[in-house]
Amino acid sequence: MAQHVRDLMTRNPVALTPDTPVREAARAMRDQGIGDVLVVEGDRVRGIVTDRDIVVRGLADRDDLSGCRLADVCSDRLVTATPDEDVDVAVTRMREHAVRRIAVVEGGRPVGVLSLGDAAVEKDSLSGLADISAARDNN
Template identity: 35%
Template sequence: MQVKDIMTQALDKIESTASLTEAAKHMSYRDVGILPVSKADQIVGVITDRDIVIRGLAQDKQPGQTTVSEVMTTNLIFCSEGDDIHEAGKLMEEKQVRRLLVSDQNDKLVGVLSLGDLAAKCGEDIFSGEVLEAISEPATPLR
């Protein structure tokens, strides 16, 4: 099974100059936890619900006055729509991420593959459980 068979295809983007409030409202309306961030038609990052909380609210930033670009994740991790889902799962494990951006053969963003997509759509509970376990391991031991 390929990534394109289970990824989320309908992607909304948000401009890097949008406020955190706008991003949160957009996520709420679309019932998503991630939005690709664009600047001049280029994807420059992603904003997640976790980014808004951890890098925004927990740092006492004002959501109406703080831009998406101030708290977005810029370390983008892509897979290809033609990749096998097991390859994508291993990439998630290696990078310890719950979502991958998906590009086509022209490097155009065409979707997002989430851990939820793996769990709900691939039909392999053991596989998705193994990916979740590996992603959930702390990168460094807790002290």
């Protein structure tokens, strides 16, 4: 039986506006034990920012992050899935676009995030990625 994205996704994603300071997003990631936040305008998803985006697009290019906003580091290639989509189809899309996390949207509105780790824990619980994804946060 096919498994749906809604069965594996993290619900109630942290969603912030493009003008949110990067530091605020980093704090949200730390406090929630997550590696991404969705970037939304109104009730529509505009993009996703990961902890890696903050380092590679933020810290690597700036000496001072005080003026850096999520719009400055947001991934411009948004890959999405729907809650009722087959997990294998969503994972294939992640592979095709070389992304580790995708926004889950329903009617354009964010309802969750699906990560490769989420899929690994469910699909191959004995894999190294599943072990790492299921481990407690180290912060």
